[in-house]
Structure formats: C-alpha cells, structure tokens
Amino acid sequence: MKTKQINHLLLAMFVAVITSCSSESDTTTPSTDITVPSTSEIPAVYTKIYGATSITSDGTYITIKSTGLPDHKSVYYPTTNALYENFSGTTFGGNTFKKNPNTITARTYTFKIPLNPVVSSTHAATPLGAMGVAINGIPLYNQYAAPNTPLTDEVISFDQYRGHPTGTGSYHYHVEPLYLTNVKVTKSSLLGFLLDGFPVYGPEENGKEVTNDMLDAYHGHTAVTADYPNGIYHYHINNTDPYINGSGYYGTPGTVTQ
Template sequence: MRKEKLSFIGISLLIFSFTLTSCSKSDNATEIDASTEGSVSVTSTVQSKYTTAVAISTSGNTITLKSNGTPNHLSPYWGVGKPQYEAPRTGYTVNPGIISEHTLAMTIPTNPASATIKEETALGAIGMALNGVPIYNDREGGNVPVDAMILTSFDRGGAHVGPSGYHYHVSGEFTTTDDANLVGFLRDGFPIYGRKDKDGTYPTNLDAYGGHTSVTADFPTGIYHYHCSNVNYLNAGVYILKSGSYYGTKGTFTN
C-alpha cells in the first residue's frame, strides 16, 4: 500500500512539472532566442518602409539612406506662407529658424548584431525616421536633458529646429503615439517601434537599452528592436524615442 502511494505521488509530481514547463513556454511564445542576432537582414524592410523621400542603396553588408531631412507633415517650423505651415499650439513657442534642406546620409549594417561594448548615444542624429527626418536622443545642446522649457518648442511631431536642422526627440502625431508603429532605424541598424508590441500590449521585458528580441509586424521571425519609452515624460504627454546606449555597433551619419 505504501509503495502504491509513493508511486502515485511520483506520477503526480511528474505531471505537475510537465504542466509548469508547458505553461512557461506558451507564455513567451513571441520571444525569440537572442542568439539569432546577426542572421536577420533588415534590407527588404528598409527598402519597403521608408518613404520615397529617402534614397536607399546597398553595398556589401551595409545600407546607405540619404534624405534632405525635411518632414512630410505640417509644422510651424516650415515658416509662415509655406503650404505645410501651421501655427504653433497654444502655450508653445518655436525656436528661431525654419525647416531647410540638408544633405543627410546614414549607413547601417544589413544584418545588425549586438556590440561587445555598448556605446552611449551622443548629441546629434542617432537614427533616421521613415520620412528621412533625423532621430535624436533625450539630450539637448550642452548635453543636458530635454526639460519643460524645451518641450514647449516641439511641434505636433515631437520635433523642433536646431543648429543641425529639424529633428525628432519624442513621440508625436506623425511617427507614433500609443501604438506599435515602426518609427525608423537607429544607426546600429536595429528598428525602433512605438510603445506597444505587435500584440497591442506594452512590453515589460525591455533591457537596459530599451529593447528586446521578439517578432514584429515587419520581422515575423523576430529581431532585436527598440521601443520608445513608456514613461510619460515630465507628465507632458510625450514619450522619449531613445535614451542611453546603442545595443549594436553604430554606423555613420553625416550632415
């Protein structure tokens, strides 16, 4: 009788263990083994998702994207009298200067991979949005964080004009709001998305660089990608696109 009881307990524990293992696997069904990094090409997505304002060419294991840096949407930074001009929002004051054309070129790897040493993003362009506008981090001139005063210089796109031209710092109506939109690519070749994952939920497993490896609408087999921050920045209703270090090795960006 005792042997039968012990046998029954053993079988029960085995079934319980199997159930836990099965649940664990299904809970992370969209997570992809990070060891696949470097095996996923971003070339076709870059070619299909960027607007026609961005000229794309490939050479060996790199992709070069060229644009004039001007947005394809309304902004007070176009200047009064321009077709895409709109007045600043109430309580906002635009910076001096207007949108002007620049000669921008960003070169990224076709198969981005994790860098051994993670480099901090710096002032200036850290990526390019799908419309060819540069993406900046959460810092301003003097390497100081974007503050409440600087926020009042942003247009509805989460952008303003600086010494190097028009650029995005935070989420906006023309890139991403509360969604899983593809915003663009950073200089290390990895894509950056809005605050949500493909399934409409907010990711809870982002690493120190603001990203994780999982499937996306554009990469059904999975890729490492960034998400813009899900923290309401300074309670202003905007979300920083990217802060901190790159996950991969950055390519060049010339202006």
Template structure:
C-alpha cells in the same frame, strides 16, 4: 523639395543560403566555403521610408540611407508659405526655436549593416542625429545639450515632439503623425536596428521585456522570425510625453554625416 527613390540593389551571392538576421564579417569571394549571410534584398522595413525624402540602397552587406532632412508632415516650423505649415498648438511663436524647416539645405547619410548585430558592450548616443525617421527627418536623444536635460526645451517642441536647430528639424519625442501609441515603424537608429512605436506588433500590447535601451528580440510586422529592435518606451515623461530613445546604442553605431 529634393526627390529620392527607394532603391533595391540585388547582391548575387551563390551557394549561400539566406540565414535570417545573422551576418558575418567574412568578405571572402569564395562563396563555396563562406558562412556569411546572403543579403540579397533590403529588409522590408525600409519600404516604409518616405521615398520623396529618403533613398535607401543595398551595397554589398551594407545599407546606405540618404535623406534631405525634411519631414513629410505638417509643423509650425515650416515657413508660413509652405503648404505643410500649420499654426503652433502645443508650443507658441514665443517659445519656438529659431529657424524654419526649409532653411536646411543638405543631406544626411547613414551606412549600416544590412544584418546588424548587438555589440559586446553598449555605447553612448551622444548629441546630434542618432537615427533617421521614416518621415525623412532625423532622430535625437533625450538631451538638449551636453549634460542638459530636455526638460527646459520641451516648450519649443511641436506636436510631433520636434523642433529646429542646431542644424535641422529633428525629433526628441513620440512623433504622433506616424506613430501614436502603436507599433508603427518610427525609423532606424544609427547602429542599424529599427525603432518602433510603444506597442509590440506581435502581441498588440506594450512589451515588458525591454532592456535599458528600450530594445528586445521579438517578431515585428517586417520580419518572419524574431529579431532585435527598439521601441519607444511606454514611460511618461513630464506628464504627457514619450521620449524616442533615452538609452545607449546596443549595436555598433555609424556616424550620420
């Protein structure tokens, strides 16, 4: 398994005060007149990412996230000789998607703003990877294919709401290995906003003010002030599941390559 380390690269910007979550596109080197945010350290939420699978580095006012796509927890989708392999429970060998987790050899890279801002309009997530989870694997939306609802594929999902294909192991539903009806960090969506579990850390209850993407502005365990972030919506899907991200991006998304 490829090993990564969390990297915190300090950006030295003089004469600029740390200004919360806001950022500016002003890239001027004249910091005496610049109003841009001094992004001098990674957001503390990035410390939650598994450092064996994910590397995170601050590069100017951007964050570069690279993952080997492998999860840090058990699944029936590992090869049977892998130490993290377990027998299927909520799925079966007959229903499982083809391929094993360890068949994937490669990386995913996502570059987002260190201080993301909401866009003037939302945008569709589309198919494929839309975020990177703290475990190292990627996050997908609520579709199994173009215009194809996830309903018919639920039988192939493991106990973390994940399966393989078309490229690698990925999550569609609440991943109970690291977020089970709680406020834990799930990952980062490709517009730079973090995704948390169904509960709000600041209240300990389910948020009631979520927008159509499951987002709102509130304090988290990783912020001293209120900031926009997403939650797994507390809406039951097919009787017992919770979809990770059923909405549109509220920020400006970058491709995960």
C-alpha cells in the same frame, strides 16, 4: 604592257592584304573579363523608409539619403511654405507650447547602417545629433538637449507633431512622432532605424502599451515583429525618459553625415 601587268599585280596584292585583315577581325573573340556592377538586393523592410531620397546597399551596409524635410505641417516651416501651420496651446507632457526661433531647412543626410546588425560588446553612447532615421527621413535624436542635460527646457518647443529644428534648421524628433503613429502608420508599427541597424518601433506591442520596465538598459528587447517574424532586437519609442534609446547603442553604429 609591263606597266599594266605591274599595276594589276599591285592591285591583287592590296586586295589580298585587305581580305586577310578583314578575316582576322571577324574571328576576334571579345574579352569576357568585363565586370558588370550590380546593386545588392535591398530587404523589403527598408522600403518602408518612404521619406528617403535613395536607398542602396553594398551587401554590408544600407545607405539611406534624405533631405530631412518633414512631410507634415509645422509651425517651424517658413510662412510661405505650403506645409506651414500655426500652432499654439499644449505640447508634449502637457506643457504650453513656446516656439523656438529656428526655421526648418533642407539638409543632405546620408545614413549608413549595418545590413545585418549584431550586439556590440562596448555599447557606444549615442551622440548629440542624429542617432537614427525615421521612416519619413527625419533624424531621431537622443534624450539630451546638451551633454547630460535632459530635455526639460526643450520639450516646450515641440510642434504639433512633436518635432523641432536646431539652430541650423535640422528638424528632428526626440520623442514619439505623432504624425507617424497617428496618421501614416500605427503606434505598433516600424518607425525607423538607429545607426546600429536595429529597428525602432512605436509605443505599443501586441495591443499593449510598452513601458520602460518592459525594456532593457538600451530601451529595447528581442521579440517577434510584423517585419521580423523570426524575432529581432528592437527599440521602442515611448513618452517616458529616455524616450527612444537608453544607455547607448545595442549594436555597433554606422555613420551619418550631412
């Protein structure tokens, strides 16, 4: 009999402990200190960079990723590529086209540009290589073929849309990208951004051709555009040297890797 009483007592104590633990668990309040990551809002103008594989923002910089593959036909694609198209005849500046030996290959570009660009006091020189990105994800290059060497001997190799690849297969534009200005958008449209975050527009504005004497030393000016109704400093691409950018960046450049 005593054994049964002891067993009943032990069982009652066990149930009491379980009930107590369950009650404590039910009243525990979850921590509210968890930080949920969020993506900063991306201004609508950057969605015009339709050739990007991704566009993100940390609130200070816009990060644009691209493969650097043109979305138009080119004689520089491998002949097995659906976008290969033979080209001969006249190219930029009325020159007779002469194909360079290079072939377009995919890259892994990451352009990091200021979200809110401001004028710089130093105006850093643009590099040989990518100094900005066009809306189709293609890099924009400056007016030089090599350090302080003009494009004189390179322009003959610009394809039907006025681009060409480097020896490592990096396709790029030095001058007006005709596929954009004649097919995708217009000659007065947004064509891209330089690494300092300032936009690049085509060779026309308000129905008129933009000439170099209308632009400053950096190949730009401040004016209202369709994308910036309050006005903004912006560059213009035209067909006169220096084509896209003059004496360096107007603002402080971000970075580009590939």
